[in-house]
Amino acid sequence: xxxxxxxPIGVFDSGIGGLTVASALRKxxxxxxxxxxxxxxxxxxxxxxxxxVNLYALECALFLLNRGVKLIVVACNTASAVALPxxxxxxxxxxxxxxxxxxxxxxxxxxxxxxxxxxxxxTIGSGAYQYRLKELAPDADISGKSCPxxxxxxEEGRLSGPVVKLVLEDYLGSFIRRRVDTxxxxxxxxxxxxxxxxxxxxSETVLVxxxxxxxxxxxxxxxxxxxLKTHGQGSMKCYVTDVPRQFNRLGRLFFGEGLGRxxxxxxx
Amino acid sequence: xxxxxxxPIGVFDSGIGGLTVASALRKxxxxxxxxxxxxxxxxxxxxxxxxxVNLYALECALFLLNRGVKLIVVACNTASAVALPxxxxxxxxxxxxxxxxxxxxxxxxxxxxxxxxxxxxxTIGSGAYQYRLKELAPDADISGKSCPxxxxxxEEGRLSGPVVKLVLEDYLGSFIRRRVDTxxxxxxxxxxxxxxxxxxxxSETVLVxxxxxxxxxxxxxxxxxxxLKTHGQGSMKCYVTDVPRQFNRLGRLFFGEGLGRxxxxxxx
Numbered sequence: 001x002x003x004x005x006x007x008p009i010g011v012f013d014s015g016i017g018g019l020t021v022a023s024a025l026r027k028x029x030x031x032x033x034x035x036x037x038x039x040x041x042x043x044x045x046x047x048x049x050x051x052x053v054n055l056y057a058l059e060c061a062l063f064l065l066n067r068g069v070k071l072i073v074v075a076c077n078t079a080s081a082v083a084l085p086x087x088x089x090x091x092x093x094x095x096x097x098x099x100x101x102x103x104x105x106x107x108x109x110x111x112x113x114x115x116x117x118x119x120x121x122x123t124i125g126s127g128a129y130q131y132r133l134k135e136l137a138p139d140a141d142i143s144g145k146s147c148p149x150x151x152x153x154x155e156e157g158r159l160s161g162p163v164v165k166l167v168l169e170d171y172l173g174s175f176i177r178r179r180v181d182t183x184x185x186x187x188x189x190x191x192x193x194x195x196x197x198x199x200x201x202x203s204e205t206v207l208v209x210x211x212x213x214x215x216x217x218x219x220x221x222x223x224x225x226x227x228l229k230t231h232g233q234g235s236m237k238c239y240v241t242d243v244p245r246q247f248n249r250l251g252r253l254f255f256g257e258g259l260g261r262x263x264x265x266x267x268x
Numbered sequence: 269x270x271x272x273x274x275x276p277i278g279v280f281d282s283g284i285g286g287l288t289v290a291s292a293l294r295k296x297x298x299x300x301x302x303x304x305x306x307x308x309x310x311x312x313x314x315x316x317x318x319x320x321v322n323l324y325a326l327e328c329a330l331f332l333l334n335r336g337v338k339l340i341v342v343a344c345n346t347a348s349a350v351a352l353p354x355x356x357x358x359x360x361x362x363x364x365x366x367x368x369x370x371x372x373x374x375x376x377x378x379x380x381x382x383x384x385x386x387x388x389x390x391t392i393g394s395g396a397y398q399y400r401l402k403e404l405a406p407d408a409d410i411s412g413k414s415c416p417x418x419x420x421x422x423e424e425g426r427l428s429g430p431v432v433k434l435v436l437e438d439y440l441g442s443f444i445r446r447r448v449d450t451x452x453x454x455x456x457x458x459x460x461x462x463x464x465x466x467x468x469x470x471s472e473t474v475l476v477x478x479x480x481x482x483x484x485x486x487x488x489x490x491x492x493x494x495x496l497k498t499h500g501q502g503s504m505k506c507y508v509t510d511v512p513r514q515f516n517r518l519g520r521l522f523f524g525e526g527l528g529r530x531x532x533x534x535x536x
Contacts, residue, residue: 040316041310042309042310047423047514048308049510049512051510052510148424152416152420155416156417163431163435166430166434242320244317246389
């Protein structure tokens with residue numbers, strides 16, 4: 001076993017949306033070796049049952065632990081919202097989720113304490129964002145809306161145009177009527193729609209994309225545990241459970257240039 | 269082992285869309301006991317790789333064979349288009365797919381030999397419909413279009429309204445310009461959009477929904493093999509690999525009233 005700080009960071013998501021988080025990590029902690037796992041054979045998690053999401057998240061985490069990771073980022077909002085308590089109960093490895101950093105970033109940004117959250121049906125249905133926000137800011141006006149079409153739209157590569165505009169106007173209408181001042185993009189796919197969401201919501205609303213907040217949290221935790229790797233170049237290895245039809249095109253959309261070849265593995 | 273004709277019929281789909289086929293079977297061969305398997309833990313198949321679809325289809329078929337079925341209906345267009353050759357190679361049980369009956373129904377309906385097909389990216393990408401149509405009608409003008417948003421729209425229960433209209437106008441535009449006279453609804457979810465598709469295409473275009481054609485084919489094959497069960501009431505048992513959030517509401521949409529409780533099982 002190499003020295004603890006030399007061990008890789010594990011990142012997993014139901015698919016490739018979590019590559020937005022991996023991309024933020026590459027910039028924030030550039031010395032780290034990142035192992036990314038996208039469970040593309042079972043994507044999406046957001047419409048599956050709680051039991052299924054718990055099982056899948058645990059299998060993904062075990063895959064990463066078998067590769068010796070020192071910390072795991074649950075870069076999937078559905079898995080964070082649904083499966084985190086179970087993962088924490090079972091596993092000793094430090095776990096960073098995407099909900100907590102998103103909640104903290106939203107509370108920091110919100111002036112008027114009117115906060116909205118968009119996410120998959122499972123994320124919104126779990127109430128994870130809503131409960132945590134209420135806990136930290138009992139006076140806040142919190143509202144959530146599930147947006148089941150946004151992941152399929154992103155995976156079709158359709159990020160703008162009349163259909164996207166109409167769908168977003170439909171989903172976001174209630175937030176505009178409530179005059180939310182801060183909107184949490186509670187799914188790693190949603191940052192791709194940022195321009196259209198900003199256009200629909202207007203420039204007054206702050207959009208919180210948790211990728212950046214997650215990367216900062218990872219750096220803090222690694223520093224606290226004296227596990228941060230500060231020397232060397234770092235790297236990124238990508239594993240998937242299936243190679244979907246549009247993988248290469250979409251991977252670049254989420255991660256930017258420089259996403260290497262992915263290896264297909266089995267975790268189930 | 270009971271007498272051969274008393275054994276059940278197996279039907280599987282990636283999810284619950286195949287319930288439209290099961291519903292047509294209940295009406296056409298009412299004496300039969302039907303075992304339905306929806307692989308809801310791994311839905312959708314339509315965006316997964318060929319390798320994954322082949323594996324999943326085989327696992328579903330084996331689950332049904334272990335329950336003693338006398339015939340299997342592959343009630344999933346993606347599995348039919350991608351995995352049928354492999355299933356036929358490996359399994360001895362009679363297999364009915366949804367592509368062949370749809371192709372035959374379209375050729376019977378089409379006057380001007382201008383035929384369009386809509387389906388998932390995998391179904392259209394496989395070329396299964398296009399090749400078979402070309403084989404049987406080399407003079408025909410065949411065009412296919414993948415419609416990745418229709419399954420998520422159906423699973424959201426959003427079957428009409430401005431978003432659906434706009435999406436369908438976008439997908440179907442090229443068929444209108446080509447003046448297709450017959451359109452195959454190459455996915456078991458799509459019959460739910462029939463009113464809007466008819467509205468967009470106009471009353472001149474015949475819409476081919478293969479559920480009915482599949483049920484007729486099943487009856488023919490069972491008669492030919494002297495396996496048709498003509499006595500008794502028949503029944504329908506439904507198994508799923510996950511119970512998705514909207515299962516009960518959607519199940520009724522696809523099957524109609526009278527869909528009993530589903531049992532959750534594991535096939536992977």
